[in-house]
Amino acid sequence: MTRMADTDAAQVALVLGGDPDAFRVLVERHGRRLFRLAYRMTGNEHDAEEIVQDAFLRAYRRLDRFEARSNFGTWLYRICANCALDLMRRQRADQTRREPAPRDDDPDASDPLEAAASADPGPERLVLSAELGAGVRAAMNSLSATERAAFLLRHVEGFSIEEIARSLGLNTGATKNSVFRAVQKLRRHLDPLVSAAR
Amino acid sequence: MNHLDEQRLIEYAGGDAGNAVAIERHLRECDGCRENYEALRRVLEAARALPVPEPDAGYEARLWHRLGPQLEPRKVYLDWREWFSMRRLAPAGAVAVLVLAAFLAGRFWPRPTGSGQSAGGGQTESLSHLPQVRERILLVAVGDHLDRAQSILLEISNAEPGAAPGKEVDISREQQRAEDLLAANRLYRQTAQRTGDAPVADVLGELEPLLLEIANSPTKVSAADFEGLRRRIEASGLLLKVRILDSTVHEREKAHAAAQPQHSS
Numbered sequence: 032m033t034r035m036a037d038t039d040a041a042q043v044a045l046v047l048g049g050d051p052d053a054f055r056v057l058v059e060r061h062g063r064r065l066f067r068l069a070y071r072m073t074g075n076e077h078d079a080e081e082i083v084q085d086a087f088l089r090a091y092r093r094l095d096r097f098e099a100r101s102n103f104g105t106w107l108y109r110i111c112a113n114c115a116l117d118l119m120r121r122q123r124a125d126q127t128r129r130e131p132a133p134r135d136d137d138p139d140a141s142d143p144l145e146a147a148a149s150a151d152p153g154p155e156r157l158v159l160s161a162e163l164g165a166g167v168r169a170a171m172n173s174l175s176a177t178e179r180a181a182f183l184l185r186h187v188e189g190f191s192i193e194e195i196a197r198s199l200g201l202n203t204g205a206t207k208n209s210v211f212r213a214v215q216k217l218r219r220h221l222d223p224l225v226s227a228a229r
Numbered sequence: 230m231n232h233l234d235e236q237r238l239i240e241y242a243g244g245d246a247g248n249a250v251a252i253e254r255h256l257r258e259c260d261g262c263r264e265n266y267e268a269l270r271r272v273l274e275a276a277r278a279l280p281v282p283e284p285d286a287g288y289e290a291r292l293w294h295r296l297g298p299q300l301e302p303r304k305v306y307l308d309w310r311e312w313f314s315m316r317r318l319a320p321a322g323a324v325a326v327l328v329l330a331a332f333l334a335g336r337f338w339p340r341p342t343g344s345g346q347s348a349g350g351g352q353t354e355s356l357s358h359l360p361q362v363r364e365r366i367l368l369v370a371v372g373d374h375l376d377r378a379q380s381i382l383l384e385i386s387n388a389e390p391g392a393a394p395g396k397e398v399d400i401s402r403e404q405q406r407a408e409d410l411l412a413a414n415r416l417y418r419q420t421a422q423r424t425g426d427a428p429v430a431d432v433l434g435e436l437e438p439l440l441l442e443i444a445n446s447p448t449k450v451s452a453a454d455f456e457g458l459r460r461r462i463e464a465s466g467l468l469l470k471v472r473i474l475d476s477t478v479h480e481r482e483k484a485h486a487a488a489q490p491q492h493s494s
Contacts, residue, residue, distance in 0.1 A: 051300045058296060059289045066288070067281045076282060084296055091300050096411055096441060110445065117447040120397065167275050177454060185243055187277050192245060197438070200446045201457040202464065207240075214239050218272050225271040 039103035046094055058087055061104055065111045071183050072115040074168070082118055086111035108188070109198035112180050116199075119176040163224045170220035174213050181206055182213035233262045238269050368482040371417050371429060374410065375475040378436055381406050381443070382468045385459055397449040407443035414440055432474045435467055 039060070045053035065086055069079035090097075090110050097106055171179060180199060184190040190198070196206040233241070233255060240246040256263045381403050388398070418433035439462070450458070462468060 049302065051297075051302055054300060055293050055297070058293050062289050062292050063284060066284055070281045071279060074279075080292075084292060087292075087296055088299055093445070096444070113445060113447055117449075120447070120449065120451070124397075163275060167279060171276070171279070175451070177451060182276070186273055187279075197442065200442050200450065200454055202461045205453075205457040205460075210243070211236055211239055214269070214272070215235065217276055218235075218269065221272045221275055222268055225275050226268065 181209035
């Protein structure tokens with residue numbers, strides 16, 4: 032872990048020393064992890080790719096503000112979470128303006144949760160019925176962008192409350208509340224479904 | 230032990246509960262709480278099971294192909310012409326030029342040596358007040374910096390509260406100004422740390438993460454997020470600390486100004 036951080040710091044130093052190609056190593060090292068976060072936040076591959084690209088671009092432009100003693104991956108993750116929040120808020124604002132049919136009503140066969148429902152589950156994973164998959168999707172869509180980000184960073188990505196607070200520009204109390212509200216909403220939607228799926 | 234409410238169960242599930250041993254014991258003993266916790270755990274599992282498609286093998290190459298051309302080559306900061314170019318120095322203002330000049334002068338100006346003192350007492354005399362001059366210039370610059378930081382904090386703290394819950398607050402202006410102040414803040418903090426000026430270093434050290442957060446926030450934040458930021462500034466007492474330091478710095482600068490003519494006479 033320390034070794035990886037050292038290597039990241041060394042690459043950052045190379046980039047700051049005027050070698051943009053050194054940034055490629057960081058892109059290759061962190062790209063997939065950022066993609067997973069962006070996808071979890073948006074549920075859309077195309078959006079996730081855009082977010083990752085935007086996050087790396089923002090990180091490159093702000094690289095001189097990165098504190099060498101910090102963890103580069105965590106810093107990058109925060110930027111990515113903010114890029115995803117920006118996009119989700121923009122999309123929700125556009126959606127409100129245009130008042131289209133909600134995404135939930137789109138019977139898109141390529142929906143990842145429905146695809147997963149028919150796929151073989153991993154040994155440790157809950158088997159997702161089609162009904163449960165749709166339920167998780169609806170439940171995630173019921174969260175605000177901040178709640179979704181706070182929940183995913185805490186309970187999926189394993190960030191500490193303090194790290195999430197810094198990422199989202201909230202105090203720790205507000206961050207805990209966002210996570211709490213998110214879990215409450217998820218439980219309201221999913222409790223009956225997960226009980227039935229046992 | 231009382232029954233466990235949802236907040237505690239969520240904290241426990243996330244590994245944030247302070248009294249995990251007591252909670253574990255209670256979960257072993259209480260069927261109701263254990264069932265409630267199991268239900269919570271199943272919901273979290275279901276949410277974590279959200280499948281994520283794995284990008285294909287060419288993902289990184291594609292990403293770099295799109296990203297690479299957008300990355301402007303960075304200027305190496307050790308290029309002195311770049312240090313003194315107006316484009317770079319414009320955000321920090323002309324004051325930064327003075328600070329850098331003072332800093333570099335203090336660092337690289339030939340200091341009188343023991344033999345020099347005996348050989349050229351006049352030169353030693355003319356250089357002896359340089360540290361005071363340098364400190365005074367630095368104090369002027371830090372005072373100016375604190376004024377600017379204070380105005381950002383004030384704008385956020387005094388912003389009209391009670392925007393509609395769904396509404397967003399545009400902080401792009403504050404963001405730009407925070408970005409402009411960051412590099413200077415770091416330089417002043419490091420200089421203060423090096424010279425052992427703890428009061429200045431401490432306040433600038435507290436200010437830096439906040440400026441960083443404002444600079445890295447989305448340009449538009451939700452009313453709730455903005456309120457959170459406002460409350461954080463209020464709770465930290467940072468505005469008051471900056472104000473007090475600003476006033477102290479101005480006092481110190483005045484004292485230096487008053488002392489210098491006597492010194493040079």
